[in-house]
Amino acid sequence: MDKQQNAKFAFFYMLSLVALVFTAVAAGMIVFQIINKKIVDLLSSAPGGFSQDALKFAISAIVIAAPVYFVMIRLINKNLLAGKLEKESGIRKWLTYFILLVSAVVMIGWLIATLNSFLNGELTAKFILKSATAIFIAAAIFSFYLYDIKRPEVTKNNHLIRAYYYGGMALVLAALVSGFFFVESPFAVRSRKFDETIINKFNQIDSAINAYYSENGQLPADLPALLNNGALYYLTDNDLTDPATNKIFDYKIDGKDAYELCATFKTSNKQASQDSGKYYFIDKRWLHDAGYQCLKQGIGAQDNLKPRPVPVPAR
Numbered sequence: 001m002d003k004q005q006n007a008k009f010a011f012f013y014m015l016s017l018v019a020l021v022f023t024a025v026a027a028g029m030i031v032f033q034i035i036n037k038k039i040v041d042l043l044s045s046a047p048g049g050f051s052q053d054a055l056k057f058a059i060s061a062i063v064i065a066a067p068v069y070f071v072m073i074r075l076i077n078k079n080l081l082a083g084k085l086e087k088e089s090g091i092r093k094w095l096t097y098f099i100l101l102v103s104a105v106v107m108i109g110w111l112i113a114t115l116n117s118f119l120n121g122e123l124t125a126k127f128i129l130k131s132a133t134a135i136f137i138a139a140a141i142f143s144f145y146l147y148d149i150k151r152p153e154v155t156k157n158n159h160l161i162r163a164y165y166y167g168g169m170a171l172v173l174a175a176l177v178s179g180f181f182f183v184e185s186p187f188a189v190r191s192r193k194f195d196e197t198i199i200n201k202f203n204q205i206d207s208a209i210n211a212y213y214s215e216n217g218q219l220p221a222d223l224p225a226l227l228n229n230g231a232l233y234y235l236t237d238n239d240l241t242d243p244a245t246n247k248i249f250d251y252k253i254d255g256k257d258a259y260e261l262c263a264t265f266k267t268s269n270k271q272a273s274q275d276s277g278k279y280y281f282i283d284k285r286w287l288h289d290a291g292y293q294c295l296k297q298g299i300g301a302q303d304n305l306k307p308r309p310v311p312v313p314a315r
Contacts, residue, residue: 005084006091009076013095016072020099021106022065024137027172028110029058030179031133037182039126049117052184059179066172073165080154087154096149100142107138140168191266197243198263199286204239205249205261206297213299219259223251254296262294 036050079085085092111134118127144164151158184192208226213219220226223240240248242263250262268289269282286295 009079009085009089009091010095012072012076012079013092013099016069016076017095017099017102019065019069019072020141021102022061023069023172024103024141025106025110026058026061026065027175028133028137029054030062030175032130033058034178034182035126035129035133039129055179055183059176059183062172062176062179066169066176070165070169077161077165081156093149096145100145100149103138103141103145107134107141110134110138140164140171144168188267192269194243195265195267195269195288198265199283201239201241201249202261202263202286202295203283204235208235209259209297210299213257219253219257219299221253223248250294252294257299258296259298260294260296262292264292265290 033050033055076085080087111131114127114130114134117130118124147160147164151161205223205226209220212226226235226240227237242249244264250260252260252262254260265288270287270289285297288295
């Protein structure tokens with residue numbers, strides 16, 4: 001086998017290694033996130049470790065890396081059968097054992113992280129399921145490459161190699177499909193981020209109104225009044241503008257020290273505030289339904305949500 005062929009097969013093996021790492025880790029991440037979603041630790045303030053960001057990364061990694069990996073494996077096996085890549089060639093042995101080493105190191109690290117999570121107080125059921133997942137993935141990869149390098153001869157009708165190939169493809173596809181049942185759609189994410197932009201603006205306006213009330217002893221007559229001293233209230237025209245209409249938010253005075261801010265929301269965050277499976281923070285001062293909503297606030301309402309010190313009796 002000439003040097004040009006050596007370089008080509010080295011490329012095949014190295015690219016398959018990179019794709020394998022991404023595919024295996026991503027498949028494990030999807031299973032881990034499904035476990036986190038379904039088994040919630042009530043003692044944890046976080047929602048069981050479930051992360052939409054991790055799930056989205058894992059799905060993206062599988063969609064890109066898995067086809068690359070299976071195409072590379074097919075090309076390597078095709079060249080083995082055609083005799084272009086010798087079974088006993090040094091480059092094949094070195095790179096296969098290198099893949100075994102990297103796979104083992106990655107999976108050992110994965111197991112260490114899982115055990116560390118258990119020692120940090122994760123539920124036993126979670127620990128068992130995550131460990132089983134990591135061990136299964138590690139064993140499947142390691143046993144495939146170990147058999148591939150140790151098999152006595154290369155034949156077209158090797159049923160075990162086919163079982164590994166198509167079985168692995170089916171498991172990766174199953175993980176990918178399962179992930180889609182738990183990930184937010186791009187439309188839902190964009191709608192939620194749109195509503196979060198409005199809430200962020202409401203928070204800025206609320207702070208400015210409180211500062212205005214503290215300085216003047218009354219609520220502003222309208223929102224543009226907050227711009228008269230922008231240096232004090234840190235507001236710009238854009239902060240007062242509804243991103244949907246490009247007009248100033250509706251503002252209503254509701255008593256001496258209460259007011260309403262109104263906007264059209266794309267989603268409701270009321271159920272999300274009670275759902276432990278949601279990973280993002282919900283400001284309960286601004287709970288809303290979908291559609292046009294007027295949210296009432298009072299002067300100093302934000303301060304009332306802060307924890308107050310508990311008096312300690314003298315001894």
